Amino acid sequence: MILMYHKVDIITPTIWWVSPADLARHIEGLKDKTFVYLENYVSPEREVVITFDDAYENVHRHALPVLAAYRVPFEVFVIGERIGRWNDFDSGEPLTRHMDLAHMDEIAKAGGRLQWHTRTHAHLPDLSDAGLEAEMKVPPDLAHRFPAPHFTWFSYPGGAHDDRAVALAHRLFAGAVSVIDGTLNDRWQLNRITVDRDTAITEADILHILQRRVRTADEH
Numbered sequence: 001m002i003l004m005y006h007k008v009d010i011i012t013p014t015i016w017w018v019s020p021a022d023l024a025r026h027i028e029g030l031k032d033k034t035f036v037y038l039e040n041y042v043s044p045e046r047e048v049v050i051t052f053d054d055a056y057e058n059v060h061r062h063a064l065p066v067l068a069a070y071r072v073p074f075e076v077f078v079i080g081e082r083i084g085r086w087n088d089f090d091s092g093e094p095l096t097r098h099m100d101l102a103h104m105d106e107i108a109k110a111g112g113r114l115q116w117h118t119r120t121h122a123h124l125p126d127l128s129d130a131g132l133e134a135e136m137k138v139p140p141d142l143a144h145r146f147p148a149p150h151f152t153w154f155s156y157p158g159g160a161h162d163d164r165a166v167a168l169a170h171r172l173f174a175g176a177v178s179v180i181d182g183t184l185n186d187r188w189q190l191n192r193i194t195v196d197r198d199t200a201i202t203e204a205d206i207l208h209i210l211q212r213r214v215r216t217a218d219e220h
Helices: 020-029 057-070 101-109 129-136 140-145 163-172 203-219
Strands: 002-005 047-053 074-078 112-116 153-155 175-177
Touching: 020 057, 047 057, 057 074, 057 101, 074 101, 074 153, 101 112, 129 163, 163 175
Parallel strands: 002 047, 047 074, 074 112, 112 153, 153 175
Antiparallel strands: none
16 A cells, blocks of 8 residues: 655644654554555565655654655655645645755655655646646756656646646656546556544555455446
C-alpha cells in the first residue's frame, strides 16, 4: 500500500494534518510490513510506501525525526514554484510554508527522496499539451542539485490525470502516483491511501481498505 500524507504538526487545525504521534502510531501499526521506496514497490499486501504531497516545511520539522527514528524510507513530492513559499493556492487551509532548498537538502541527506508534483499544482486535464509538458518537466537546476533517484517519480495534483498526462509520465518518469483515480497495478497511475487526522492505521484497517478498493475496481 502507498500512504499519502500532507502536513504534520503538534497542532492539527484541519483534517489534512496529522501529529507526529499519529505518524509514529501508523508506523507501529504496520511494523509487520516492509517499508520501501516507490522504485522497489511490488506488493500492496506486504509493502508500505510513505509519501508526502506538497513538501511542507512542517514535514521536515515534525515528520523527519519520527521517520529517522524508525529508519523508514519515504518520498516527498515537491511543487517547484512553491519551494520556500506559502501555500496561498490552497484555499481554506491555514497559511503554511513549503520547504526551502536547505530543508530539501536535509531530507535527502536523511534518506528521504524528493519527487515531482508539478511546477504550480495545476489541474492537469485542463492544460494544453504545451502547458502539460511545462508543468510536468523537472527544471534542470533541481535535477542537477538532486540527481536520481530524486525526481524520478511524479504525483498528479489532486490525483487528476488524463491519457496525455499518463503518456508524458511514461516518458519523463520511472513511475507516477494518483490518489483514487488510478489503479493498483499500473506503475504510472498507482493509487494511494489518503491519511488524515481521523485515520487509524492498523493491519486490519489496511486490509479492509484494500478489499474495499478491489471490490470497487471489480464493479467498474
